[in-house]
Amino acid sequence: MAWTEPLAESAPRPGRPSRPFYYPPHVRRDDGYLGPGAEPAQSHPRFGTFDARPARGRGRGRSRGRGGGGGGGRFTGRRVEVPRDASPQQDFNEFDLATKLGDLDVVVEGSDDAGGEAINFAAYENVPVEASGSDVPPPASTFEEIDLGDALSLNVRRCNYAKPTPIQRHAIPIAVAGRDLMACAQTGSGKTAAFCLPMVFGVLHDGVKREKHLSSRRSVCPSGLVLSPTRELACQIYEEAKKFAYQTVVKVAVAYGGAPFGQQVRTLEKGVDILVATPGRLVDMIEREKVSLRRIKYFTLDEADRMLDMGFEPQIRKIVEWMDMPPPGARQTMLFSATFPDDIQRLASDFLSDYIFLAVGRVGSSTDLITQKVEFVDDKDKRSNLVDILRSQAKNGCLGSKQALTLVFVETKRGADDLENWLLRSGFSAIAIHGDKVQMERERALRSFRSGAIPIMVATDVASRGLDIPHVAHVINYDLPKSIDDYVHRIGRTGRAGKSGFATAFFNGKNLSLATALVQLMQEANQQVPSWLSECAKESCNGSPGLAWNRRASRFGGNDFRRRGAKSSYRSSSSSSSSYRDAHAYGSSEDCYARPPSADVYGYAAADSHLSASHGYYDAANNSSHADGPDRYGTSHGSIGASGWE
């Protein structure tokens, strides 16, 4: 058996002495778990220094591949179901946030239908999907249908990705067809692979001509570029892309701030086809003529709304418009996020050419896999409340011998340090991560948390986006963020890849401006909204539903902004003649989400004449029970569905 074969075949058999074994990246998990009975990795010529394993917790864990193990059980009403099947040697303690969080029972769940794979695909059935733009390529229900070629298909299998998630079903065919894409799907639903796979495919398909990547000044000229807002996320994307590029000629590299510049440049000079970078370090490299973007053919902005908000936009514009990157149309551009406010969509369209807008689930919604709870807690009581929760968890919240992980979000860096110190003094094992820590400290914090060595991490928003940490069972918003989108990303650190999770927020008078959006978000995700919170929401809107709707419109602005009130940008575009035909489909499909108080709020009347091509369709796996037919949705393609993952 080759050492590269999937873990399923390569794990030592019971009864046999285990021998030293090299595990390729596909079968390693960031928390160090290598499969039942696995021994420490041996060095390998290509990945000699790669060992993602933590100092503690080796050989622990429960399932194979990323996303394995889940966030610690499945909350179904008042019962928590814990998968039974993952590993015979694992002896599960009950995972139960019960004492504090509502006396949840723990039951052991039977094996899932997904053939033993870690992801709970049932959670992804019936996801409403909207795709708008001209000539939208149809979705694929399997990876085989997409025909990624032998090497890539093998790597997908090595990752134990048996089927594509809904965003992958829709986005990968669009991307492989070379189309520009603005894609929105809920947190933890597999967006990273949705852009990494097509990028590796594209580079492979074009044929790598690396010697030509060096210009006369010897700048490195990658053909793929992924930008990410944080260093940790850049590293995570790099790892994911590397899995897909494994044993192919495609070389992936990462460049991010806080790490030695020269070392990163030397790595790039060995050859890079796909570069994953944070904007600051990339600008630095371009300005010092170490990297040139003139050959970029595939460009992805992950967490695109964050990348285009006020903090990052100037840097992104500089990279995309003022450096030597080919213009829209001459490159393929893909934007991904779980949230896409209208103003950002409008801004983002500058970077795209004839793009397809894809929304899997409601734009900006949270998944109902996450049980959300909001408690009214005054600032002075927050610490004692937190301790109550953590004590309750310490007693009950274990996965195997490990504590289920808890991520606590605070507003400021100072607040993160203070809370970390206080938790340590109170006897909890906690660590803080924020932007003032040096990179090594940040990485150490993340590593200890990920491995379970330190089960509580106090974080600022530096950890709110994209990070995929198995076993995060509970996200606590100790300080609520200012924007509902940040809340969506924060709680999205749990409830990933079809697993359930739990989120608690401490709300008080300082958070009134968030009340309306929070209530709407919770209602959309079928969560119980406390009556006092609904009252707060009403009061914060002065009892005016119109104001509430306005706020909703600005944060949850429906889906494709081109189909709403985007008059000028679309009038001037070169949409096909079919682009204007589904005016009524648009209006009626919006009705499925909720009815605004008046058409003017959203500019429906205007939308009638500025509508882009409407090829909305239901997810292939969706059944007709959600599709009310052409009369309701206005198009024979089917159309947009209701919100949530129901």
Ligand SMILES: Nc1ncnc2c1ncn2[C@@H]1O[C@H](COP(=O)(O)OP(=O)(O)OP(=O)(O)O)[C@@H](O)[C@H]1O
């Ligand atoms: N087809 C698949 N089958 C099984 N697991 C998958 C599949 N696709 C992705 N995953 C796993 O799902 C988890 C979440 O994926 P990912 O991090 O890409 O989510 P995301 O949508 O980018 O989340 P976020 O919005 O937080 O950035 C990862 O552990 C990933 O390995």
